[in-house]
Amino acid sequence: MSIISLININYTYPLEEKQTIHSLSLDLEKGCVYGLTGANESGKTTICNIIRGFIPELYKGELTGEVMIKGKNINDYNIGDLATIIGYSFQNPFTQLSGVKDTVYEEIAYGMENIGVPRSKMIQKVDEIVKMFQLEDLIDKNPFELSGGQKQRVAIASVVALDPEIIILDEPTSQLDPKSTEDIFEIIQLLKKQGKTILLVEHKVDLLAAYCDEILLISRGELVMQGPVKEILSNPKVVEYGGQLPQVALYFIKKAKANGSSVSQVPLTVQEVYDHLNKDGEV
Amino acid sequence: MKRGIKHDFSLLALLLIPVGVSLNVVGYQLSTILKLPVFIDQIGTIMVSMIAGPWIGLLAGLLGNVVNGMLNPIAIGFSIVSVSVGLVSGYFSKWRFYTNIFGIIIACVLLTIVQAFSAAIVTVFLFGGVTGAGTDLITATFLATGRELWNSVVSTNLISGAVNTIINFGISWLIIRKVPDRFLIKLNYGAPYIKKEVNVNG
Amino acid sequence: MDSRIGNLYPSSKFTFIILIILLSMLVPGFIFQYMIFLFIFLISLFSGTAIKFLSTFMKSIPILILFIFIFQVFLIVNEDSQQIWAFIHFSQIGLMTSLTMTSKIVAISSSIIWFFQVTRVKDIIYALEQSGVSQKVTFVIASTIQLIPQMLNLSRTIADAQKSRGIETEGTLFVRMKAFIPMIGPLVLSSIQQIEERVLALESRAFSSKAKKTSIYELRKQKIDYIIVIFCILVLIVYIVWRIKL
Known part of the structure; x- marks a missing residue:
């Protein structure tokens, strides 16, 4: 059974004539890391909001089709309790703070307070999260005084503190510097090791290539490609749909085409390039 | 759409309260920086009541005065004024007064009266006709011409109330016209201010 | 705020200022009320907030009081008003009104200022949550x-x-x-x-969860908190009984 299933979803935002999502169906399996990519405005965030139930509850508009979370229709869940099943973190580090807590330590606990976790358990969990996200130096600081990268880490930490099985990260690194981006991806790897199912919206295909199991490509509100990273990110069609391919892949595709060989084996990451060249005896 | 005291407190509407209160504070500060003769300190209350209704408006007004009261307890006494303004303005929005010029004029006149009388009650009964602000000079002038206290205070408040209402409402109205439709539609009282029926191609 | 008073439970301090507010309204005259100001100033000294207290108080209250005296004594025409010059009169009744009114304003506003200066907003919010708000x-x-x-x-x-x-x-x-x-x-x-x-x-942080909330921040009531509350209630009862018997 898939942990998340969307069945024939159509959605139109209120006040708009054009549909944003058209007959979209997809299945996500437990424990996998999915990279959701596609051009700007193609509907990636809309899909995340549908999975989390924010659409239509908070956005209104017209939604048809079925959203199944762990085999149960999303309408059977309470929007507040879904937070413990699906963690959701966003692009903008500045609007993800609760705005009611004056230390990072309490900020991380906020979600658990809302679901009524007993205090002693809460302290235990916060300590665990602080360690996992390496926030030891920040716990006594006011969340508003942190840098963008630190805020983003705290935001994700606060969501993970609720121990959701599924984690949606909507462009978590788009406003961050390279070092902070790396930190976030390290965390993604840790979460994967814990068996979390992760849906990651990201433009940086090089990172998707390195960290994801599968790629979902969205174009104009439709799911146009889905499959293992190797298969999708070496397929030149991705570019036609407005997606991006890793720089190295583009180079090797060109080379493969010139040689007349198959493109399905092109390397996508630096490590793979190294192995590839090694195999050909070029290093 | 369900509206009323049980349905108006959506999270989005709740989050508007701090914004409204802060706007009142910022408005007050800006009026001092720009050396304006009146204090534009109710923009937040009026704006919030227009798009989020009477109860959220009432709370924004109340909280604003309580927060000010931490530094100046006199403000707590005047809570009743902002509470009435928020509540009444919210009802005017509910009854769609703010969608046409006649409605706006009537609403502003009534808001001025509400503001003037509630302020006069507090001023006369709690503070002996005084507010500690510049408008006391106007009251003093009325007193000097031989008018009674109540009469003088109400007159002063009608004058300052009219100026305040027009400015506070005018600015709120201008700002709301710039608020995106997609935001207004999420609020229980935002519908009258949506600019287009249907927005083609987003 | 890290003083002993700062660390008291908010409701103890709140009960205390409610007592002061009630007494300032019940006790006739104005001397008691003006004494409250001195009393609060002394507690402020003890709380380590005396300077802050004076500066906040001075910013808003004295001008108001001054205006009240001017209005009530010199401008408003009472039965006993005697003309001094043009529209300026002198009224004994007005003077009494000013004294009783301003003394209450001084007593109540100084206790409110003190309360917010020695109580963290965080603590107030915690206490409100605990009391079921x-x-x-x-x-x-x-x-x-x-x-x-x-x-x-x-x-x-x-x-x-x-x-x-x-x-x-x-x-x-x-x-x-x-x-x-x-x-x-x-x-x-x-x-x-x-x-x-x-x-x-x-x-995403379960804001709308229906569960009963908990708090990682904790503030415990101490013995002294209970003593203060009981003491305040006793003072009020004793005062009321004494007034009725009189």
């Missing part, structure tokens, strides 16, 4: 307190930016009025966009 209410209070300083900062940034873009903030009244919109408009629109996103962020 709705989470929505405490959330709004907490987030207002956090937002105001940020909005003030942001407004300063916007004001500077608009000034450098040539918006005039000096000149005739009309020019200055016109400057208001470009300064406050962007502030509102950016905060509105932010709260749209914050709704999602808060829901």
Whole structure:
């Protein structure tokens, strides 16, 4: 059974004539890391909001089709309790703070307070999260005084503190510097090791290539490609749909085409390039 | 759409309260920086009541005065004024007064009266006709011409109330016209201010 | 705030100022009420907030009191008013009214100022939560307190930016009025966009969960807190009984 299933979803935002999502169906399996990519405005965030139930509850508009979370229709869940099943973190580090807590330590606990976790358990969990996200130096600081990268880490930490099985990260690194981006991806790897199912919206295909199991490509509100990273990110069609391919892949595709060989084996990451060249005896 | 005291407190509407209160504070500060003769300190209350209704408006007004009261307890006494303004303005929005010029004029006149009388009650009964602000000079002038206290205070408040209402409402109205439709539609009282029926191609 | 008084449970301090407010309204005359000011000043000394207390008090209260005296004694015409010059009179009744009124204002406002200076907002919110006040209410209070300083900062940034873009903030009244919109408009629109996103962020932290909330911050009532509350209630009862018997 898939942990998340969307069945024939159509959605139109209120006040708009054009549909944003058209007959979209997809299945996500437990424990996998999915990279959701596609051009700007193609509907990636809309899909995340549908999975989390924010659409239509908070956005209104017209939604048809079925959203199944762990085999149960999303309408059977309470929007507040879904937070413990699906963690959701966003692009903008500045609007993800609760705005009611004056230390990072309490900020991380906020979600658990809302679901009524007993205090002693809460302290235990916060300590665990602080360690996992390496926030030891920040716990006594006011969340508003942190840098963008630190805020983003705290935001994700606060969501993970609720121990959701599924984690949606909507462009978590788009406003961050390279070092902070790396930190976030390290965390993604840790979460994967814990068996979390992760849906990651990201433009940086090089990172998707390195960290994801599968790629979902969205174009104009439709799911146009889905499959293992190797298969999708070496397929030149991705570019036609407005997606991006890793720089190295583009180079090797060109080379493969010139040689007349198959493109399905092109390397996508630096490590793979190294192995590839090694195999050909070029290093 | 369900509206009323049980349905108006959506999270989005709740989050508007701090914004409204802060706007009142910022408005007050800006009026001092720009050396304006009146204090534009109710923009937040009026704006919030227009798009989020009477109860959220009432709370924004109340909280604003309580927060000010931490530094100046006199403000707590005047809570009743902002509470009435928020509540009444919210009802005017509910009854769609703010969608046409006649409605706006009537609403502003009534808001001025509400503001003037509630302020006069507090001023006369709690503070002996005084507010500690510049408008006391106007009251003093009325007193000097031989008018009674109540009469003088109400007159002063009608004058300052009219100026305040027009400015506070005018600015709120201008700002709301710039608020995106997609935001207004999420609020229980935002519908009258949506600019287009249907927005083609987003 | 780290003083002994700062660390008391908020409701103990609240009961105390309620007692003071009630007594200032019940006790006739004005001497008791004016003494309250001195008393609060002494407690402020003990709480380590005396200077802050005086400066806050001086900013708003004395001018109000001065005006009340001017109005009541010299301007308002009472039965016993005697003309001094043109519209200026002197009234004994007005003097008495001023004294009783201003003494109450002084007593009540000084106790409120003291309360907020020795009680952390965080503690007030915790105490409200514990006493069963709705989470929505405490959330709004907490987030207002956090937002105001940020909005003030942001407004300063916007004001500077608009000034450098040539918006005039000096000149005739009309020019200055016109400057208001470009300064406050962007502030509102950016905060509105932010709260749209914050709704999602808060829901992701289970804001709408129906569960009974807990708190990682903890503030315990101590023996002294119970003693203060009982003492305040006793004082009030004794005073009322004494007044009735009189």
